[in-house]
Amino acid sequence: MENTITLKQHLIAEQRAGQAIDAHLIDLLDDVGSACKEIHDATSHGALYDVLGSADVENVQGEVQKKLDVMSNEMFIRRTEASGNLAGMASEEEDDVYSIPSEHPRGPYLMYFDPLDGSSNIDVNITVGSIFSIVKCPEGVTDPKLKDYLIPGTEQVCAGFTLYGPSTLMILTTGNGVVGFTLDPGTGEFKLTHENITIPDDTSEFAVNMSNQRFWEAPVQKYVQECMDGVTGERDKNFNMRWVASMVGEVFRILTRGGIFLYPFDTKDAAKPGKLRLMYEANPMSFIVEQAGGVSSTGRGRIMEVTPDAIHQRVPVILGSKNEVNRLISYHK
Ligand code: AHG
Ligand code: MN
Ligand code: MN
Numbered sequence: 001m002e003n004t005i006t007l008k009q010h011l012i013a014e015q016r017a018g019q020a021i022d023a024h025l026i027d028l029l030d031d032v033g034s035a036c037k038e039i040h041d042a043t044s045h046g047a048l049y050d051v052l053g054s055a056d057v058e059n060v061q062g063e064v065q066k067k068l069d070v071m072s073n074e075m076f077i078r079r080t081e082a083s084g085n086l087a088g089m090a091s092e093e094e095d096d097v098y099s100i101p102s103e104h105p106r107g108p109y110l111m112y113f114d115p116l117d118g119s120s121n122i123d124v125n126i127t128v129g130s131i132f133s134i135v136k137c138p139e140g141v142t143d144p145k146l147k148d149y150l151i152p153g154t155e156q157v158c159a160g161f162t163l164y165g166p167s168t169l170m171i172l173t174t175g176n177g178v179v180g181f182t183l184d185p186g187t188g189e190f191k192l193t194h195e196n197i198t199i200p201d202d203t204s205e206f207a208v209n210m211s212n213q214r215f216w217e218a219p220v221q222k223y224v225q226e227c228m229d230g231v232t233g234e235r236d237k238n239f240n241m242r243w244v245a246s247m248v249g250e251v252f253r254i255l256t257r258g259g260i261f262l263y264p265f266d267t268k269d270a271a272k273p274g275k276l277r278l279m280y281e282a283n284p285m286s287f288i289v290e291q292a293g294g295v296s297s298t299g300r301g302r303i304m305e306v307t308p309d310a311i312h313q314r315v316p317v318i319l320g321s322k323n324e325v326n327r328l329i330s331y332h333k
Contacts, residue, residue, distance in 0.1 A: 007033050007170065007181050007190040019176055024107050025158060028085035028134065029172075032111075033190055035079035036130055036162040036170060039072045039116070040183060043128060043164040052123050060095040061277075061312055068122050069093055072115035072130060086111055087137035088144040090311050092280040097146055097311060109157075110137050110149060114280035117161070118246025127165035129248030133284035134158040149311055153283030153304030161284065163248050171197070171252065173291040178255065199294040200258035203321040205240045207250045208262040215266035219299065219331035224262075247276065251285050251319070255292055260320040260328070264299060274298075274316035278308055282315045295325040299332045 005013075008030055015021040042051050055065045073093040080086055081098075084105035090097045092114040100106050114131040121128050135155045141148050160172040168183035170190050180194030206227050213224070230238035242259070244250055250261045263276050276282050286296035286303040296303045296319035306315060318328055 005192040007172075007192075010179065010181075010192050011174075014174065014176065019174060020157070021174055022108075024085040024109060025134070025174070027083055028080065028107070028109060028111070029158070029160075031080045031083055031085070032076075032132055032160070033170065035072075035076045036168070036190075037183065037188060038075045038079070039068075039130060039162070040164050040168045042068060042071055042075075043122070044168075046125070059093050061092070065093065066116070066119045066122050068128075069116045069119050076113055076115045076130070076132075080111065083107070085109055087142065088149070089113065090149050090279060091115060092277055092312070097144070097149055099143070106142055108137055110135050110144060110151075112149070112279040112283070114277070117248045117281065118244070121244070121246050127163055127244065127246050127249045129161050129163045129165075129246060131161040131248065131281055131284050132159065133279065133287070146311060149279070150308040152307055153278075153286055156283060156287045156304070159284035159287040161248050161251070161288070163252055165249070169194075169252070171255065171288060173288050175287075175291065178288055178292045180255075197255050197292050199254055199289065199292045199321055201293070201322045203254075203258035203260060203324055204237055205242060205253075205257070205259040206262070206324075207242050207244075207253075207259060208264075209243055209245070210241075212266050212268060215268040217265055217299075219328065220262065220264045222331055223328045247281055247285065251289065254289070254294070254320045258321045260318070260324040262328075263317045265316040272314050274314045276314060276317045278303070278306060278313045278315040279311060282317050285317075285319060289319045293322065294320050295322050295329075297325060297329050299329060 011026045055067045055070045082104045085107035087106045089111045112133045118128040158174045162170045170181045178197040181190035182193040226234045227239035282303050289296045298316045
């Protein structure tokens with residue numbers, strides 16, 4: 001293979017070019033890469049490793065965990081907790097924030113992660129992924145408590161996601177654009193294959209779970225109806241629709257050919273202002289999308305500027321191609 005720049009080599013090159021990437025972050029991302037390789041191994045072996053199906057337990061968010069949700073969570077924690085790069089972590093699958101065991105040294109970063117995104121797709125063999133977000137632990141804090149994690153997405157120093165699809169890919173930003181690495185199954189290394197990923201400003205493809213339509217607010221109703229009306233309506237062009245039900249798959253498609261993704265505010269469950277989680281899904285994807293030239297909003301404000309008040313907080317998400325997202329934001333005004 002011609003392109004042999006590995007994830008670690010890429011990070012070292014960025015550091016030498018003057019980017020704010022320190023040795024702890026490089027080492028942490030190397031560990032995250034190792035966790036993702038383990039998850040890739042488990043997902044790609046599927047039934048051979050007896051990893052499909054339900055674990056028959058509910059997580060703190062009231063969702064029944066899949067065996068692979070539980071395993072992936074363990075893999076993320078075990079691969080990253082002992083290296084002295086993290087002060088603590090928070091996972092979609094953990095009830096509370098996770099304290100680094102006292103036998104391990106603590107480091108300067110906090111990590112939030114969704115160990116397995118799209119887990120309803122595991123048993124039907126459709127792309128799933130892992131999402132992560134990294135911030136600096138607040139100054140002077142060595143034993144972070146819940147309040148120390150409630151930091152807006154603008155503070156992220158790094159965000160990424162891995163897709164376990166036909167090929168396994170890691171998409172990454174450290175605040176200097178977006179790049180992608182493909183896992184080479186031969187050498188077991190993530191290799192740089194996608195440089196300077198950018199989202200086209202315009203699109204004629206939207207992604208939304210249409211079965212929630214009756215619960216949406218008026219601006220989203222109007223926007224989606226106009227897409228559906230195609231050349232015969234206001235927009236005077238036809239739209240295509242996709243819904244993978246794995247945010248990782250939707251966001252990678254948008255990074256590749258543009259599009260708009262919506263999991264908007266809905267009235268389905270009064271306790272939830274949206275489905276997706278701010279810290280594990282919305283913030284890291286927003287950082288990546290903005291770094292690729294797209295826009296990410298709740299409809300009423302920039303997602304990364306939302307001040308979190310709970311670790312498992314949910315938030316409405318509208319992201320993707322600039323001109324379409326801005327149009328939908330304007331409908332909210
Ligand atoms: P998770 O598997 O981590 O709970 O996340 C699933 C999320 C997201 O990936 C996807 O966009 C959305 O839920 C799908 O929701 P519906 O099943 O309501 O379509
Ligand atoms: Mn998820
Ligand atoms: Mn998940």
